[in-house]
Amino acid sequence: MKTAIGLIETMYWNGHTIDLWPHHLLRLQKGLEQYQTDVDEDELREQCFYKIKQSADPKQPKKLRLEVYPAPEKAEVNITVSDFKRTEGITLTLGFASGICIQSTRASGLKTTDRALYDKAQEQAAALQYSDMILHNEKGHLVETAIYNIIWKEKGKPDLYTPDIKEGCIAGVMRHYLLTKGFITEAILTKDLLGKAESVWVCNALRGIIPVRSIAGRVYEIRETGITL
Known part of the structure; x- marks a missing residue:
């Protein structure tokens, strides 16, 4: 049963890796400490990569939205993957x-x-x-x-x-x-x-x-x- 408010990390998959992954993990960890809960970092990374591999054309850029809802025993994790391409030259x-x-x-x-x-x-x-x-x-x-x-x-x-x-x-x-x-x-x-x-x-x-x-x-x-x- 997830709480009303969860933590979000919106990440960029560049076709090879998740950009700024250590920085995402650092912010997420600070949030988990405030919520007095935790997730397994290795397991979380594996879940993200699994979702990417299951998506259409995983070698193309993607948007990953990670939601973590703290819970008494184990935090609930939701990961969604969608196509996303950065637009160059925009203002x-x-x-x-x-x-x-x-x-x-x-x-x-x-x-x-x-x-x-x-x-x-x-x-x-x-x-x-x-x-x-x-x-x-x-x-x-x-x-x-x-x-x-x-x-x-x-x-x-x-x-x-x-x-x-x-x-x-x-x-x-x-x-x-x-x-x-x-x-x-x-x-x-x-x-x-x-x-x-x-x-x-x-x-x-x-x-x-x-x-x-x-x-x-x-x-x-x-x-x-x-x-x-």
Whole structure:
């Protein structure tokens, strides 16, 4: 019997391996510790590979959605596999979510099935014909989008920044990888600062790093991050 809220890992199978698998496993383990349950890591990996092998054309890129529902004796694991191909050369348009606030003091940093807030943001994006919406916290600081972490570059500075985890964002797997490699640095992001930024990107483990073309009509310079994944 699964609990109301489960942990999610959305992963990218590149045709040969699961990208960023150790980072997915690390975030999942943190979630399991909070839920006071556990799964066998080797068994979990075997289940993922079994699902991939059972899919049509396993040598092609895939999206893996892993859901883990903690239970008293043994966590329930659900794995789904679907065709997925990253689209090269795309850019995104973002807006600002309305009437949605992330409470940073309550945020766990985990990705869970409790996604009503993010679903609402995506509904707003669809209604306004944006790719996604940026969400803020109770301090008015910008945190993340419905499905991505945010990266930005300030004019005259070589560094790339991402909102601090204390602001209430989900601890994205791609974000974690970029932080551990020193490609990005945590900082506070406000609307004013974002408006003055030179370039903006979004990232997640499934889709990679994608440049943002505009935010609420404000156009940004499209440029490479200089990051090699």
